[in-house]
Amino acid sequence: MAREMMGIYVASATPFNASGEFDGKVLEQLMERNLSEKADGFFLGGSSAECFMLSHEERVAAFEVASQFKDKADLIAHVGSLSTWEAIDFAKEAKKLGFQHIAATPPLYYGFTSEEVANYYYDISKAVDMPLIVYNFPGNTKREFDLSDPVYQKMFTSSAIEGVKHTNQVVYQMERFMVLNPELKILNGFDETMVAGLALGAQGNIGSTFNCMLPHYRKIYDAFLAGQIDEAREMQHKANNIMAAFCKVGLIAAVKYVLQTQGIAAGDPRKPFVPLTAEAKAYVDKALAENLIM
Numbered sequence: 001m002a003r004e005m006m007g008i009y010v011a012s013a014t015p016f017n018a019s020g021e022f023d024g025k026v027l028e029q030l031m032e033r034n035l036s037e038k039a040d041g042f043f044l045g046g047s048s049a050e051c052f053m054l055s056h057e058e059r060v061a062a063f064e065v066a067s068q069f070k071d072k073a074d075l076i077a078h079v080g081s082l083s084t085w086e087a088i089d090f091a092k093e094a095k096k097l098g099f100q101h102i103a104a105t106p107p108l109y110y111g112f113t114s115e116e117v118a119n120y121y122y123d124i125s126k127a128v129d130m131p132l133i134v135y136n137f138p139g140n141t142k143r144e145f146d147l148s149d150p151v152y153q154k155m156f157t158s159s160a161i162e163g164v165k166h167t168n169q170v171v172y173q174m175e176r177f178m179v180l181n182p183e184l185k186i187l188n189g190f191d192e193t194m195v196a197g198l199a200l201g202a203q204g205n206i207g208s209t210f211n212c213m214l215p216h217y218r219k220i221y222d223a224f225l226a227g228q229i230d231e232a233r234e235m236q237h238k239a240n241n242i243m244a245a246f247c248k249v250g251l252i253a254a255v256k257y258v259l260q261t262q263g264i265a266a267g268d269p270r271k272p273f274v275p276l277t278a279e280a281k282a283y284v285d286k287a288l289a290e291n292l293i294m
Helices: 024-036 056-069 084-096 114-128 150-156 171-180 191-200 210-225 229-249 251-261 278-291
Strands: 007-011 041-044 074-078 101-104 132-136 161-166 185-188 204-207
Touching: 007 074, 007 210, 024 056, 024 210, 041 056, 056 074, 056 084, 074 084, 084 101, 084 114, 101 114, 101 161, 114 132, 114 150, 150 161, 150 171, 161 171, 171 185, 171 191, 185 191, 191 204, 191 210, 191 229, 204 210, 210 229, 210 251, 229 251, 229 278, 251 278
Parallel strands: 007 041, 007 204, 041 074, 074 101, 101 132, 132 161, 161 185, 185 204
Antiparallel strands: none
């Protein structure tokens, strides 16, 4: 049975070994550590996992590793794909493995109509008899959900959709989702806007840097819930200083580098990403030393 969807969710990275192959043992180690740091859940196979650079088999293998934690944390499987057929296949695998939730980006690359996008979500939901979390990441998908479109209004108020992973710095749109359908679960997807998202009513947060600095964000989250808004805001500023450094040198490469310094052999990001230079590592180290709260 699905838990109440709220709290801190790690957008889990995909560890690779020295040969560039998926390393399930390291993913298990990373998830164990994040659980000890009080993660409420995990988002598997998302952007932080380099999802669209993984093979179909690797994405399923990551779901299999994560499924052992289904009784300890809330699990969300990202099943998004270019084709409805493949997305349904991922969704079936996730459901079979006991994932409590599934999420999907809209279909990419082609200029699909709103009707085609809506049918993609309806078809996935119907195929597995589960509602979806819409992974709203227009910066990467190049797909904006125009909430004045009746097709999207119908979709976001249908039983096919249970929530939105709002990876969009336009927090106004987050609030519009809530107004359109107050029953939607809203998970803020930009680490940089955690406090803003919580202030607008987001139930939880899914973040890439939670892999390597979850205790910092746990303190932000707990401070906000305790009404310590000034403290939460100050810690958010520090987190954003780190995020600015990560993004300057390459977010996924930076997360993986920091994990390696913490004893998690996450490996290098998959090409065409490149690992950090010595200069970039020193820049990240300095940002962490000056801002990270552990």
